[in-house]
Amino acid sequence: MLSEQSAATVRATLPAVGAAIEQITENFYSRLFTAHPELLRDLFNRGNQASGAQKSALAGSIAAFAGYLVEHPDERPDVMLSRIAHKHASLGVVPEQYPIVHEHLFAAIAEILGEAVTPEVAAAWTEVYWLMANALIAIEKRLYEESGSQEFRDWEVVGRDEETADVVSFRVRPVDGSPVRGFRAGQYVSVGVRLADGARQIRQYSLSGGLGEDVRQFSVKRVQGGTTPDGEVSNHLHANVRVGDVLQLSEPYGDLVLDDVAGRPLLLASAGIGVTPMVAMLASLAADGHDAPVTVVHGDRSPADHALRTDHQAYAAKLTDAAVHFFYERDAEPGSRTGLVDLSGIDVAPGTRAYLCGPLPFMRAVRGQLIEKGVAPADIHYEVFGPDLWIAG
Structure with a gap:
């Protein structure tokens, strides 16, 4: 070439x-x-x-x-x-x-x-x-x-749920009532907003719900701190967008999707707001009747900070063979663990395909532990929220 x-x-x-x-x-x-x-x-x-x-x-x-x-x-x-x-x-x-x-x-x-x-x-x-x-x-x-489209469309906010102190889920429906194309669990949409200074800024958010419906759901973590404009869109959405408001959304994109997983053991590992594509994947696996082992791993600051926790648990419970491991830095409850995610005590079945989403240090650590457990590097897939700095690593 x-x-x-x-x-x-x-x-x-x-x-x-x-x-x-x-x-x-x-x-x-x-x-x-x-x-x-x-x-x-x-x-x-x-x-x-x-x-x-x-x-x-x-x-x-x-x-x-x-x-x-x-x-x-x-x-x-x-x-x-x-x-x-x-x-x-x-x-x-x-x-x-x-x-x-x-x-x-x-x-x-x-x-x-x-x-x-x-x-x-x-x-x-x-x-x-x-x-x-x-x-x-x-x-x-x-x-x-x-x-089917390169254009952003107008979507009306029809629901807003406060998941945690820093995470809000928005449910949206097309303003023109046109059909909603399907998406693959794990994909994201771009959301465009007009800010106070007139700039039109765009951010990507994983779809956390709405499979097969005319309503899509995405969840936004508010980014706070620092002196850069980082977080200006998430803060705008949290502070200003309510039911009845209109947002511009792209069609779904993203290649962190469940390909050829029938009969294969899976591991879905997330941290923080990285839970959003994993919840959509679990919903899809439950709907498809996936019967091979699924290991669900999540790390967060505390149970109160764990966005979509109820959905996370509920979709995993619908699977015939699922093991759930939640790690919290503080306030861990019975059945969960205190500290950072650690796979050392978790069984990983031979032939497991893994999907990771969360901060880069978390994904690097989990990837290393998975390889030590015999998971093939080609079977470890990931999603980065923001520029993909892993490419440079």
Whole structure:
């Protein structure tokens, strides 16, 4: 897939590009938002930009993609591309935006690396960029065709439930009364809101209910603390959105879904608000009559902080062979455990497929414990809320 000449050039320059990638992406975003301020106002997550998380994720994905092409010139990292494409589709990214990114990214590379960017180097990295961009454009086109729409629709809030002090679930129905397309348990929607300063900010929230109904449910944890705009959408939803209000939602996207799980042992591990896709998965497994073992693991600060706890327990109880393990840092009740999630005392059946969602340190720890227990790395799937920094790890 990557030409022999370009592969040799990328291999030789990858260490230099990798060492400067943070500077390159900082320069790139500065250029991009100076030329197109509307992208920061209406498309990019301002909180992630302010915290540096988006820059780190972009750096990681570029380096990972280039490194993969060098090692496997006739292949492409489809898992990574799928994850990025689902996020792009949920935001409504279009092909016309890729040349804009290319223009400002390569201007940044040239400025940071200077004379090291010879015509040969520029051509090689241009090839890498367009291999990645064209692959994403093709995947996103397919996703838009499958979803039936690239547009955000208006949805009316028909229910609002205070799950915990910091988590609210919103139930929404299409304003125009049109049919609601099905979604796969584990997927998310993008929710767009207009903030006080006029910016239209978009965030992704896992669907925590509404399978097979004309109503969808998503749950929002309020993000507090710090001086960056991170959490401005969650706080807006908590403070201002009530029954009767209208929100803009995308179609469902996301690749953390239950594929080929019939007859397979499963482990669903979550922490904090990562519980949301797991509850939807349990509901789906219960509805399908899944009869293989299912191990449910969740970690939280306390039972009072455990969002959707009743649903979590109820759907697991509907399965014929489920084991539930809840871990709380404080106020653990009989039947639950005190402390962080620890799989050392939990049986994991041979052939288990695992699904993880929660903070990155939690998922890294659980993944390591699962591998120690003999779970194949290819059978461990995860979802990151926000930029996928695991790619860079």
